Amino acid sequence: MKLYIKYMVSTRCKMIVKEELKKLGLHFILVDLGVVDIMENITDVQRQSLKVALLADGLELMDDKRAMLIEKIKNVIVEMVHYAEEMPKINFSHFLAEKLSYDYTYLANLFSEIQGTTIEQFIISHKVERIKELIIYDELNITEIAYKMNYSSVAHLSSQFKKVTGLSPSHFKGLKNKRRSPIEDI
Incomplete structure (x- = not known):
């Protein structure tokens, strides 16, 4: 069961x-x-x-069946962004639809309706938290992080990071008190 x-x-x-x-x-x-x-x-x-x-x-x-599906969507995203060794190289909408055996449009509409945000924004929030973590660990440079997180370029990663945090990745790296959010709070 x-x-x-x-x-x-x-x-x-x-x-x-x-x-x-x-x-x-x-x-x-x-x-x-x-x-x-x-x-x-x-x-x-x-x-x-x-x-x-x-x-x-x-x-x-x-x-609730709809709430269960929302949790499945979130868990696929969390697992992909935070725990997978490598991000999938296919379009995420295809990946999610295939993984959950639902039409992506249905998943996206349901998620937006229940969560009040888009799947894309949810993914971006988690990717930014993962990027913060990788910056703090200081094992990879920004180029390597961009590749690991499946960004098309360092500029794309930097732009998205700045939109969410208000800081460039290099400025974030220089901060003394690096603030990360727990996964549960994203």
């Missing part, structure tokens, strides 16, 4: 969910970003207990 969990965006979130499932005596096959596959059928009492426990940790067990 699959369960969908909102705001589940990190390894720490996975650990919290695994612990809560164990407390309820539920056995999981898979705990991934936003989705849990458990062996048993969950009772209403267990579902309510899990819902309350997850809420206490800032996570939310979802029931």
Whole structure:
């Protein structure tokens, strides 16, 4: 049985969910970003207990089909931007439509309606946070970051970074207090 969990965006979130499932005596096959596959059928009492426990940790067990799809979209984006070794070289709209088996126009309209922002803006926000992280780590130069994040040029990366942060990547690199936002807050 699959369960969908909102705001589940990190390894720490996975650990919290695994612990809560164990407390309820539920056995999981898979705990991934936003989705849990458990062996048993969950009772209403267990579902309510899990819902309350997850809420206490800032996570939310979802029931609504549209909300579940929005979370799937977010999780694909978070996984692609923050955890994939390399960004897909194909157009992201094709990637997302293929990954979720839905028409991209439907996904984009639903996302905009529910979230109040576009999928593109959501991706850009996450890419900028990832770029900040890579700048702070100081392992790659801006050209390498642009390539890793699948930008057509350093100028494109710099332009998008400045639009979101108000700073150029090089100015950001020179700041003493580099501020990043937690993935959950984007």
